[in-house]
Amino acid sequence: MVLSKAFGTILHQEYHIPWSKINVIPGGVDTSRFQANLSRQEARSQLNWPQDRKILFTPRRLVNRMGIDILLSAIAKIKSKLPDVWLAIAGKGVLRDSLEKQATELGLSNHVQFLGFLPDEQLPIAYQAADITVVPSQSLEGFGLIVLESLACGTPVLCTPIGGMPEILAPFSPELITEDTDVDAIALKLEGLLTGKISIPSRNACRDYAATNFNWTKIAQEVRQVILKS
Structure with a gap:
């Protein structure tokens, strides 16, 4: 199997x-733990996150294959058109210092926050607080549990065409899969989703898809x- x-x-x-x-x-996915039981505003209030911004969330180990450096460059590419975009990065790893330096050099100090380790009990809250979860993996993403966790919390997921992640999203919303793993492909999809040019599945649709099928x-x-x- x-x-x-x-x-x-x-x-x-x-x-x-x-x-x-x-x-x-x-x-x-554990649908009793990962569920849509808070409004986006309530979840943001619990985490002290901004209420008036477009929030992206990514829970990732800060290592090369996770693609956080690519995601930062994509945020830099769209920030002039979407000045209220804000990326929350949860996780630890050897690349944290270099990624923080990259964010500063890209002028993202007001657009990115490195959360460090996020306690398990806060993970479902963070998913619910975000407009979109982003999984910018560059390689070796065998299945993609983050995709299911986020959907079960009612939050759509943008992923790269790596490993098993497209198998989860393609029957539900193929528009949530980038064409490639590079900066331009991720930036293009993010801009489309955040501006409404690409339709985003509803909170209920995300939750129902995960709860029914997984x-x-x-x-x-x-x-x-x-x-x-x-």
């Missing part, structure tokens, strides 16, 4: 395992069926 077709393709192409022996079962009861039944067949 694998979490995504992307993993299955690697097993098939690199290790010559026939598709008939590969079962693709996605990961699930709740653990459903995923457990799929695993059970595979075990019973083996």
Whole structure:
């Protein structure tokens, strides 16, 4: 069993395992923990985040493959058209100092906040406080649990076409997948989403999609069926 077709393709192409022996079962999300139980304003108030800005949120380890440097450059590219955009970055990692320096050099001091470690209990609140969660991965994103967590909290997700993330979003809202992993592709989608040129799924639609298709009861039944067949 694998979490995504992307993993299955690697097993098939690199290790010559026939598709008939590969079962693709996605990961699930705890819909009782990740839920849309706060208004955006309430969530922002709890975190002391701005009430009057377009907020992007990304919870990522600060390492190269996560693409935070690319995202910062994309924010710099759109800030003149969207001066109220604000990016909250949760996470720790070896690149924090260099990323903070990059943000300063790009003139993003008023547009980016590095939150550091975000306690587990605040993660669902942060998702609900954001207009969009962004996952700018550059490689090795096997499934993309962040995508499900955010959707379960009612917040749409913009992701790059890496690993299993497109498999989650394509049946729901393919417009939320960038054309490429580079700065221009991410900036183009962000600008479209934040200006309304690209429609954003509603809070209820995001929540319903995650809760219906990726709740653990459903995923457990799929695993059970595979075990019973083996």
